[in-house]
Amino acid sequence: MLEVKNLDVSVEGKKILHEVNLKIRHGEACVLLGPNGSGKSTLMQTLVGNPKYRVDKGEIIFKGKDITNLLPNERIKFGLGISFQHPPAIRGVKLIEILKAIINDEEMIRKTAKKYDMKDFLYRDLNLGFSGGELKRSEMLQLMLLKPELSLLDELDSGVDIVNLELIGKAINELLKKDLKPRFRDRSGLIITHMGSIMEYVRTDRAFVMLKGSIVCSGNPEEILESIKENGYEGCVECMTQN
Amino acid sequence: MHDTELELNERALKAVDKKASFGEDVDISRYKGEEQGIERINKADRKKLLDVGVQEENRSGSYLQFDNSVVEELQLQKGIEMMSIQKAMEKYDWLKDYWWKAVEVDQDKFTAYAQLHKPAGYFIRALPNSESKFPVQACLYIKSDGIVQSVHNVIIAEENSKLDVITGCAAGEKTKDALHIGISEFFVKKNATVSFTMIHSWGESVVVRPRSGTMIEENGTFLSNYINMRKSKSIQMYPTSYCVGRNSIARYNTILVAKEGSKADIGSRTILRGEGSKTEMISRAISTGGEAYLRGDIQGEAPEVKGHIECRGLMLKDKGFICSIPELKASFKDSDLSHEAAIGKIADEEIFYLMSKGLSEEDATAVIVRGFLNVEIKGLPSLLDKEIKRTIETSLRSVL
Numbered sequence: 001m002l003e004v005k006n007l008d009v010s011v012e013g014k015k016i017l018h019e020v021n022l023k024i025r026h027g028e029a030c031v032l033l034g035p036n037g038s039g040k041s042t043l044m045q046t047l048v049g050n051p052k053y054r055v056d057k058g059e060i061i062f063k064g065k066d067i068t069n070l071l072p073n074e075r076i077k078f079g080l081g082i083s084f085q086h087p088p089a090i091r092g093v094k095l096i097e098i099l100k101a102i103i104n105d106e107e108m109i110r111k112t113a114k115k116y117d118m119k120d121f122l123y124r125d126l127n128l129g130f131s132g133g134e135l136k137r138s139e140m141l142q143l144m145l146l147k148p149e150l151s152l153l154d155e156l157d158s159g160v161d162i163v164n165l166e167l168i169g170k171a172i173n174e175l176l177k178k179d180l181k182p183r184f185r186d187r188s189g190l191i192i193t194h195m196g197s198i199m200e201y202v203r204t205d206r207a208f209v210m211l212k213g214s215i216v217c218s219g220n221p222e223e224i225l226e227s228i229k230e231n232g233y234e235g236c237v238e239c240m241t242q243n
Numbered sequence: 244m245h246d247t248e249l250e251l252n253e254r255a256l257k258a259v260d261k262k263a264s265f266g267e268d269v270d271i272s273r274y275k276g277e278e279q280g281i282e283r284i285n286k287a288d289r290k291k292l293l294d295v296g297v298q299e300e301n302r303s304g305s306y307l308q309f310d311n312s313v314v315e316e317l318q319l320q321k322g323i324e325m326m327s328i329q330k331a332m333e334k335y336d337w338l339k340d341y342w343w344k345a346v347e348v349d350q351d352k353f354t355a356y357a358q359l360h361k362p363a364g365y366f367i368r369a370l371p372n373s374e375s376k377f378p379v380q381a382c383l384y385i386k387s388d389g390i391v392q393s394v395h396n397v398i399i400a401e402e403n404s405k406l407d408v409i410t411g412c413a414a415g416e417k418t419k420d421a422l423h424i425g426i427s428e429f430f431v432k433k434n435a436t437v438s439f440t441m442i443h444s445w446g447e448s449v450v451v452r453p454r455s456g457t458m459i460e461e462n463g464t465f466l467s468n469y470i471n472m473r474k475s476k477s478i479q480m481y482p483t484s485y486c487v488g489r490n491s492i493a494r495y496n497t498i499l500v501a502k503e504g505s506k507a508d509i510g511s512r513t514i515l516r517g518e519g520s521k522t523e524m525i526s527r528a529i530s531t532g533g534e535a536y537l538r539g540d541i542q543g544e545a546p547e548v549k550g551h552i553e554c555r556g557l558m559l560k561d562k563g564f565i566c567s568i569p570e571l572k573a574s575f576k577d578s579d580l581s582h583e584a585a586i587g588k589i590a591d592e593e594i595f596y597l598m599s600k601g602l603s604e605e606d607a608t609a610v611i612v613r614g615f616l617n618v619e620i621k622g623l624p625s626l627l628d629k630e631i632k633r634t635i636e637t638s639l640r641s642v643l
Contacts, residue, residue: 048599072598082599088592092614101602142600
């Protein structure tokens, strides 16, 4: 589904990602763990094509096609979707306008908005004055309507209370068709999390650990999270130096 | 009560060369005062009229003026009077008591001109306790070339009445260089509400100098909406509200697009003279290469007054300018006056965000610009609100 090969990325001349390699298979839910500032969000922004993030080397292959130089909207049309950690507020633009741009089906919009407790926000200015939980629910609602083949989910569990976290967890499970047997799942996800709290609600197949702009470890999500909980990310640093 | 014609003329004569405080100077003598003889309304005219909101349905009255001739004066609802100012002058002797009471006759050469040359114009009056079911429309249209269109309007909302007015201004294809002088005097009586929506679409051929004043009595509300999305050769206005009554309110909303070659100088001024009176001024300006001044002036002259100026500008090119000039004056310790202004460009972050939701760059820009101009106007009937949104929407395409 997605293959990131030897990716180097810089922002305003500063190198952030080095030699990132990562693979996500068809129907697979992966989690990307790492401390603050390790480059997780940079990877997300690069995958979706934020022009501020420059690819110096390497390539991004999605569904067998090199998308490294595609515009963000072209990547979305091709099957990618993202929910941001800090979506910007846009004055005068109503949430419903964006939802209508995603799917031209008002009934579906209303139904889905109700499900994610966002009905009262449809005619509010986009992200303006939204609380942490409301921002994440709004981003999730957009993804639920977009139904991307690969969802990039950036820190959905940060700044969110337990009630919202549960709701968001449910949404992710629905988005990734977790109710189906693994071999019938045709949607993939890359879930970024700093502390792994979302993993209590969403079962993932594989975990990656990012440190200082590189993927340093991958494996069983429960095992990795447990080790991070025990030894912190310092433990990962130590583990690296041992190798 | 009223000044005699002689007194007014004397004052006007002294002001015939008096330059306006703002805007480039205009040599009025370059323009002919007489009309050119009105042809029939052709298709092109009709299209332009439609663009500025002139329609045949859902109106409580209608006034159409071509150059300096009255083409239509229709009263369509009981309790809401609509007629030409000449007819009103003949009908109501007391109209003299309102003449030059909200605007100074010797303010500048433009007011002086309007006094010294018999102007056309409209008279609208909501009788006590009456309410306009639909907006009353007035349209000022310039069809000839090289003329001065001079207008003097009086709008009165009697006690406890509610009046909505929409006015559209445009010029025809033959007009290459013309001057519009428009005097508008509003009187909002006790507990009355007036909304006045003005759509300017004068284009690159008309120099525009409106002079408006509003007297607002106790608990009265005046709501002024100004929309100008087309190129403006030269336009300068500084409508002024006098909140003379206790708890009276004046609200201004301005939406302006300054295209390349446009010179627009738009202000809003409120004199808060009544105890507890309030004002709010909201402006949005986009420059796509043109020059725009947005002025706001609140003069607090009574206790417990409240006022706020909000101005936002969006520069879409490295050409032209947007200049925001707010002024506040407070005279009592419990005054509450404030202003905020911000001029910037469209944030790259916002464009990228919308693109990452699947919108193309052009669509994302359009959505953001539309949102920027989407001012929520308080207290406007939904019909008018929709009309304003439609006007903005149809003009937006030519902006981007």
